[in-house]
Amino acid sequence: MRPFDYQRAERLEHASQLTMPESGMSIAGGTNLIDLMKLQVETPETLVDISRLPMAQIEDTDEGGLRIGALATNTATAVHPRVKADYPVLSRAILAGATQQLRNKATTGGNLCQRTRCYYFTDTTQPCNKREPGSGCGAIDGIARLHAILGTSNQCIATYPGDMAVAMAALNATVEIAGEGDTSRSVSVRDFHRLPGDEPWRDNVLKDGEIITGVTLPKPIGGTQIYRKVRERSSYAFALVSIAAIVDMEDGRISRADLAFGGVAHKPWHDPRLSDHLVGSEPSAALFDKAADILLDTAQGYGENDFKIPLARRTLSAVLAQATGTEI
Amino acid sequence: MPITVNDTQYDLPDDPRVSLLDFLRHEIGLTGTKKGCDHGQCGACTVLVDGMRINSCLSLAVMHDGDTVQTIEGLGTETDPSPLQKAFLEHDGYQCGYCTPGQICSATAMLNEFANNWPSDASDDLEAAIDMSDEEIRERMSGNLCRCGAYVNIVAAIKAAAKEMAA
Numbered sequence: 167m168r169p170f171d172y173q174r175a176e177r178l179e180h181a182s183q184l185t186m187p188e189s190g191m192s193i194a195g196g197t198n199l200i201d202l203m204k205l206q207v208e209t210p211e212t213l214v215d216i217s218r219l220p221m222a223q224i225e226d227t228d229e230g231g232l233r234i235g236a237l238a239t240n241t242a243t244a245v246h247p248r249v250k251a252d253y254p255v256l257s258r259a260i261l262a263g264a265t266q267q268l269r270n271k272a273t274t275g276g277n278l279c280q281r282t283r284c285y286y287f288t289d290t291t292q293p294c295n296k297r298e299p300g301s302g303c304g305a306i307d308g309i310a311r312l313h314a315i316l317g318t319s320n321q322c323i324a325t326y327p328g329d330m331a332v333a334m335a336a337l338n339a340t341v342e343i344a345g346e347g348d349t350s351r352s353v354s355v356r357d358f359h360r361l362p363g364d365e366p367w368r369d370n371v372l373k374d375g376e377i378i379t380g381v382t383l384p385k386p387i388g389g390t391q392i393y394r395k396v397r398e399r400s401s402y403a404f405a406l407v408s409i410a411a412i413v414d415m416e417d418g419r420i421s422r423a424d425l426a427f428g429g430v431a432h433k434p435w436h437d438p439r440l441s442d443h444l445v446g447s448e449p450s451a452a453l454f455d456k457a458a459d460i461l462l463d464t465a466q467g468y469g470e471n472d473f474k475i476p477l478a479r480r481t482l483s484a485v486l487a488q489a490t491g492t493e494i
Numbered sequence: 495m496p497i498t499v500n501d502t503q504y505d506l507p508d509d510p511r512v513s514l515l516d517f518l519r520h521e522i523g524l525t526g527t528k529k530g531c532d533h534g535q536c537g538a539c540t541v542l543v544d545g546m547r548i549n550s551c552l553s554l555a556v557m558h559d560g561d562t563v564q565t566i567e568g569l570g571t572e573t574d575p576s577p578l579q580k581a582f583l584e585h586d587g588y589q590c591g592y593c594t595p596g597q598i599c600s601a602t603a604m605l606n607e608f609a610n611n612w613p614s615d616a617s618d619d620l621e622a623a624i625d626m627s628d629e630e631i632r633e634r635m636s637g638n639l640c641r642c643g644a645y646v647n648i649v650a651a652i653k654a655a656a657k658e659m660a661a
Contacts, residue, residue, distance in 0.1 A: 201552060
């Protein structure tokens with residue numbers, strides 16, 4: 167690990183100042199960052215410990231929703247009585263990720279900011295436009311089993327690896343961000359992560375000196391909530407394809423279909439056309455198949471991950487069938 | 495503020511790069527906690543911090559001032575082993591033994607998590623009382639690898655210890 171200057175932030179503003187230079191990074195749970203620092207993928211000159219800032223609360227909002235502090239651990243969120251009762255898709259998504267040891271340290275803000283598990287990104291002997299802009303992408307013509315099929319660019323086909331944010335995207339949660347000099351802004355989770363485009367080193371919309379302070383969930387919307395994660399072993403593996411689904415029925419027709427997908431793109435994938443297609447219709451195998459046509463109309467495989475296209479199709483059908491009680 | 499490990503207070507290292515794992519092993523000589531992968535994948539370094547199990551390899555020692563850490567040395571002794579330590583012996587919950595301190599620290603916390611009725615990915619219902627099935631134990635222990643493959647006996651040891659502690 168490269169030497170760095172360790173600073174503990176006493177106040178949010180202090181943390182913002184210290185992370186303003188590009189060489190400054192904040193650390194909370196550290197489960198991803200320390201790993202990447204050992205690999206010298208991340209080499210901050212200043213490491214700003216924000217773990218003692220008072221941002222771990224999970225509290226009701228005036229609007230009937232729930233605000234999850236940036237430093238609330240994944241465990242605290244997953245086992246919170248209101249999350250289990252009102253936002254079960256979020257509990258399920260968190261519990262489907264990592265291990266209890268990691269979830270006990272991982273935080274809301276850190277989980278949103280975790281980096282891709284692309285093998286080329288974590289191997290400093292390999293080219294990677296995300297780690298070293300301009301060095302090329304090893305994955306496009308290389309080992310690409312975990313990689314994206316939607317929203318890729320000719321510079322990067324990495325995936326966002328997390329589960330928590332996929333559920334938050336289905337729930338249409340909002341990320342709250344503090345910036346320089348007491349400023350703040352809010353961004354929908356659906357818009358927080360970026361597509362790689364020609365700046366694949368930018369995972370999300372955070373600017374230097376900005377720090378996530380929390381995530382707000384809207385008022386509970388009920389429905390059948392499912393998190394289905396397809397992976398290569400039954401525990402402690404990243405998603406090949408995952409789906410967070412909130413589906414409701416009224417008089418035999420679908421009245422709500424909020425869907426988000428993990429493992430398929432550089433961000434939790436949300437396509438508003440799916441809800442438009444499904445809502446108002448009677449559930450059927452043909453309807454679900456057409457939904458998959460819409461979801462995957464621009465999908466592109468890179469050899470090793472070609473299987474994700476039919477896998478996403480089948481997983482979507484299975485989730486919709488389960489949510490609507492339809493035989494397929 | 496110092497760090498408290500197994501009821502003894504220690505000063506934290508000057509170099510912020512020292513992981514909690516290396517601090518325990520090299521700076522204060524508690525070599526019961528093991529380094530397997532050093533990347534949070536194997537669980538051999540599992541310790542309890544303020545009662546919660548974590549991978550000590552993925553945590554900087556300097557971030558733990560004021561925290562209370564329990565390692566395998568703090569759970570029991572040769573003459574007075576903890577129920578889990580005893581059960582691992584009785585049920586052959588290991589072969590080479592390298593992963594065992596992490597397994598036992600992890601299982602110690604896991605039994606508390608069951609007591610608190612925290613659900614897991616294996617739980618059918620997020621809110622109902624959870625039955626300590628083999629499937630639940632396997633899911634909850636998936637962060638602790640055993641390359642000798644003593645998993646069946648590890649599950650048996652955990653169930654036996656839980657039963658003894660409930661009696």
